[in-house]
Amino acid sequence: MGRGVYFDIGGGHQLAESDLTKGAENQRQADSSDNVGTKPLLQEISMSIKRVIDVTEKCFLVIIALFTVGAMAQEVMVLIEQRSVALKDLLLMFIYAEVLGMLGAFYSSHRIPITIPLFIAMTALSRLIILQGKDGDPSILLYESGAILLIALACWVISHLNDRD
CATH class of the missing domain: 1.20.5 (Single alpha-helices involved in coiled-coils or other helix-helix interfaces)
Structure with missing residues (x-):
């Protein structure tokens, strides 16, 4: 075979x-x-x-x-x-407007730019500082303002990274 x-x-x-x-x-x-x-x-x-x-x-x-x-x-x-109308009321309305803006950004691009929630966080912290008034603990004011500063720094870094791309 x-x-x-x-x-x-x-x-x-x-x-x-x-x-x-x-x-x-x-x-x-x-x-x-x-x-x-x-x-x-x-x-x-x-x-x-x-x-x-x-x-x-x-x-x-x-x-x-x-x-x-x-x-x-x-x-x-x-x-x-x-x-x-007080400043705290305007900041609250601004937070609402930013939330709607974030939703609009999502529907137009199907993604949420990271800076929008960061802006909302800064506004919310600013409103919190205003609501606490002058009677609040100064150390808490330093922590909250430090948080705003860190968030603002993060926004700056992110925007510069996006500009580079």
Whole structure:
């Protein structure tokens, strides 16, 4: 017979190595056709999970926007009733506006620039300092103003890194 290794599989039949190779290739094709059915199913499940997460995220962002607008409206009503506006009220309104700006930035670019939450944090700390008034502990004032300084420094570094890119 020809070259190759032969195996006696019983019954007087002989099987060449090339026949074994063809059999192995057929098995691999059968296995891969099983995987082909599995891969699209896994991809479909993965895409479905991603869609659920995306829809949930967008729903929460809409809820945040609605709550922010509601809180702004409540604050405006309080200011109208009091017939007085203080710096702390303006800073609170600025925080609300920044939250809405952050949501707008997310919807336009599908990402949130890191500087927006940092600006919100600086404004919130400034408002906290104003709310504490003159009677507060001076060491706390130093810590809060130091935090504002660190956040401002972080914003400066980030903006310079972005300018370089």
